[in-house]
Amino acid sequence: MMGKRRMRKYSSIGTLALFLGPSLLIIALLRVWPVIQGAFIAFTQWDGIRPPVFNGLDNFTRMLSDPVLLTALGNTGKILILAPVWIILPLLLAAVIQDRIPGASFFKISYVLPVLVSPAVIGVLFVIILGPDGPLNIVLRGIGLGALAINWTVDTTLVMWIVAGMLIWSTFGLGVLLFSAGLASIDESLYEAARIDGANWMQRFWYVTVPSVRGVIEYWTVMVVIMAFSSAIVLGYSFSQGGPGYASTTVDLFIYNQAFRYGAPGYATAIGITLFLLIGILLVIFLRVSRRRGELMFDDSGTPL
């Protein structure tokens, strides 16, 4: 009934189609169609030039026994292990800045600056900083810690953690910005009430700040997961080219190599689609759990419990 009334308001389906049609068509052509085509290509052997040949589930079974892919997934997993830091650190920094510490604007700009720099430039900069005779090793040798002045860029146990650290460092400023915007909208009276109740800074942070910016945390977490799977490629490539060996090959770099360097776009698409589904499932679970926890933390009026 309601629907009919709304429809009448727009006079006809034709008008609706006229206004929505072009946008829907663009979305269908540029978003939906590539996904459908990608899903088809995932079931083919294709070099990107000759017509694709249907090969059933071959690409998917190959994934299970590809040691390099498993290494790449492990490396991306290392980035995900650091996700809690990646999520909480910007929130903590934004909260500290929000407390109007001296030079707050300076800090805010400093955190955001790396976001503005190209990941390729950051990768190359870190090659210089962490080079055999780079500034870090010079400082270490200068303060008598020469034993720690190692070849950072080719240390197979460290290199992936360095790439993960670079990724977090280069993006957490964005999180600081988002959280700062979220914190600015919190009603100051909540903090005053907490102070009157004798809550210290950490308690105010945990019981007032965190619940109040729950939506931003959820958004930033989704961003972090997406970035973990898709943003390490440029940094990792410019810093270590995925090496030594496969020590810093992340799953996005692996997919890129398969698709554009090794002539296997079909296999690359199969991995991409599997990851897309995996990330989607993970995020749905996360958002559901997060919502449920949120419901337990707020009363019906939206006040933190």
Add this chain to the structure above:
Amino acid sequence: MQRKMRRSVAIAVAASAVFGLAACSGGGGANPTSDDGSMKGTIKVWDLLVGSDKNWKATMDKVDAQFEKDHPGAKIDRIAQPADPATIHQLMQAAAQSKSGPDLIMIWAWGDVLTLKPSLVPIDKYISKKERDSLTGWDGVTFGGETYGVPIGLQGLGISYNTKLFQEAGLDPDTPPASVDDLLTACKALNAAGITPIGGGNKEGYLSGWTTSTLYAGTATTKEAAKQATYTAPFTEAPFADAAAGVMKLVDGKCFDKNMPATPWYPDGFQKFQDGKAAMQFTIYSQFGYMTDPKIGQYVKFIPSIENTRTPEFLPAGAMNVWAVTSFSQHKKLAAELAVFQEQAKYQQERLDTAGYFPNNKGVSFDDFLKTHPGAAPLVKMLKDGAKTVLPVHNMQDAKTNDIFQSQLELVMLGQTSLKDALQATEDSRKQQYPVLMGSQ
């Protein structure tokens, strides 16, 4: 009013459907034809050097002007493309899908020709015997008895050395190392004199490829190298395995800087040699600019080949790049004619004299070049004497296998894996890639 609206919607839907169908009709891959195409119109050329080298551009501008003059109605649109194989592959994939794009493309010999072969057209019928005989380097463009491109210039590998530093280490600068054993002896003397024997960096694994290719020419017979080019020779066996073992001999013999594995190849890898602090450097022919460097130029000489397990039968050198005609070109014959036209002796001569691009045209004179690059004399003499050239072995690997070999050898240098395992990983990749690359899949 409503009828008008319905009509507008219907037109919009129909237009969208036509647009959608047009967008989707690109799939299905390339379909080579035997049509020579029109001898008039615009030839689109993808050139990897025209955007980055003003000397190259200056010569190619002359090429274009002369070709257009000789072929009334033909026009050349030379488009600068990045010299990155992955980007070229992406662009060619898109062009092959839409069956439109360049007529003539500059790519790399062997691996890229094989990878892009389905979107290229054989050009044998467009090349005369005289034209073919005037150039070398056809081994990197000929597969299954068909020629898929015109070789551009000559790119090879060898060792540049600094005679002054050799003298300082008590070595005879006029008798440079001729074998791996000689190199090891020289390394010992140079290390004793506090001089880094061989400069370079292997952070990205490039040094692994260059060094192996240089030593492979002193390991394989011409026949074995020809088999390697068919991609049927196992990487775990001689001669390839012996060449890789030779590389590790140099590493174990402390011929390289201790920071070599962590030093980036470009530009840091070359810095020590350029600063006159490293006595030797694996170099390619297009790096003979060292010989005009005011600091070290007068001391730099070039060793064209090194014996590893046998006296070298050939130089590790082949086509620097390749001009290939696309299967979707509407001007195949004209594009092939342009490809051969721009590799004429006079244009290669100009490219050698102005920018140091080594020629593969037998009609080019080295006289002026040698006046400014006397250190290249041993190589030029060998070429004039008719020395055979075979594409460097790391160029005769597909991109994936090459990546695996270079990065695995890097791990061997770092002590993270054994040479046997590294070669096995390379061989596993070759076996996997062979049917894809050779078109049996």
